[in-house]
Amino acid sequence: MPSLPWTVSIQTAAYAIAHRLDGSIRRSLFSIGDLKKAPRPNASEVRSADITIDASRGISARVFSPSTAAGDTTPLPVVVFFHGGGFALFSAASRPYDTLCRRLCRGVGAVVVSVNYRLVPEHRFPAAYEDGVAALQYLDGIAVPADLAPVPVDLSSCFLAGDSSGGNMVHHVAQRWAAMSAASPPLRLRLAGAIMIQPFFGGEERTAAEMIFDKACRILTIARADHYWREFLPEGATRDHPAARVCGDGVEIAEAFPPAMVVVGGFDLLKDWHTRYVETLRRKGKVVSVVEYPDAFHGFYAFPELADSRKFVEDMRLFVDEHRSKRSLLV
Template sequence: MGNKSSSQPPMKWPQMPWTDRLLLSLVTRLRDVTCHHNGTVNRRLFPFLDHCTAANPNPVEGVCTSDITIDSSCNLYVRVFMPSDPSIQGRPIPVIVYFHGGGFSFFSSSSPPYDALCRRISREICAVVVSVDYRLAPEHKYPAAYDDGINVLRFLDSDRLGSIETVTDLQLDFGNCFLAGDSAGGNIVHHVARRWAASTRDWKKVQLAGAILLQPFFGGEERTESDIRLDGAPIISMERADWAWKSFLPEGANRNHEAAHVFDSIKAGIEEAFPPALVVVGGFDPLHDWQLRYYEALKEKGKEVRLVEYPDAIHAFYLFPKHNDNTKLMEEMKGFVQANRSI
């Protein structure tokens, strides 16, 4: 596992407000108390640890929300976040399809941290955010989350779209659709974008204008320098990452499976229609080196990709409202959406 030298000085983690430290402790606790060593999860504890936020058709912090069922047979639904600013009525606004993080096994579109994050994205970017409540591992392993992601895009592309247009009462610009996600959700963004790009002729309305990957969850059998150096980091560690991959990947697969180790498939050839990408990394994220490798792989294939790094950011910093880099992140995301929209 590449144990750190005993002579190495202790890691000095960035300072955080006590409120953020408390939330960080709760998020980490949620993961640790519900995971079993055999790769299963105790779902019975979730109602006590993850108090879901109800959708609200009335504006809260300038955004209304509504839940829409996509496929009742697999309990697939989305939470739609709609800015209530009256000035946007009558003009097309972009759509951001969001995939939450949680190691493929935790959280939902209605989890308070993700309800708050998507609400902020919708308000500050002035976009309709469609947050996907994809099926979770280990009950639903690879490729269930990817299937759910593409099924949501198919729904948006179909004649059933009226249910979303009705609740939004806005002019949705599906010709400027963006995928966004964090951690495991960033991984899903990559795979869903590739599926879309491989079949562009099959889409009537949905055109991907960009992909936003916030600290995406990639990996492999190799232990990178940041894996080892930052192994004591909160939220993510080598042990927790290994558990997540074991939970999600097919039985018998190791971390070099194409779902985790995406680099070989990118090198072999990536679709011409793969959208421009924004890759966000953090200096205190153990996954830093994998994320940087992803950026470099896209760049080497001639893809339009932008790297943004926050040196003092831990994994999932965007879930902590008072983190110093949150405002800068929203500005970067807004700028990326504006720069890649075709008017």
């Protein structure tokens, strides 16, 4: 594996220390290191504020909106973001994700809605997926409050994006929204794209990449991945459950599934699952853009010190620009 800057090495080592050898989480230790950032509603470049989506279920979000030139009323696309962490860790306020969403807001030129969905072990499958759909329903009905996003947004150019377990959520939320769109009256919110950043997919089979790269990066190991699946999937389910295994001829892909962007890292132990997923989408006739970073480990995008992390933001911008709606829906 290529050498890493010392700042990245320290952060990945700290994440590793927060896990036991069997993959389980030392939650008290993790909570000490999971530093939070407050919203910045008055920031000059990227404003942020927190909103409540469903108080009864504890679903909320942090909204990031870029500053625009005075008088500019061009509608911006919306990126609904689901953070990673094995369905168990982090929040929209966690420093790595607050920083990442600010970078995406600024670099992609979009309003970013980073969702706080319910976590395991208290809320197993399918709670996270249901919360993702609830966030889209909120936006479809209310849109982004004008006081939080002073620029107009284009709900016909809504993109789902997520990393690791959040990337898994992108697939399943897109599937559910596509089915709802087909069965419901016309919805204002249209999914223009699904951006899966090293999505957390898997199965009972051990792939070659899992065996080779198990110790190549301290962010994700086989033991940690297995623990996350045990915590998330229904009691007694195996990793061949449809939530985890999303590749193969038996997998159903909705007719209205949006164009996809799949980010693959050369040192990611999940990369064989990503390849199989891309093959499945293509066999189903879906549009897929694969963006590969040969030197990247799982979680590289969260470290702005890395050149590949900066390139990823530019690649995401290009994907959004290519697939955003040509018409404007002002709200």
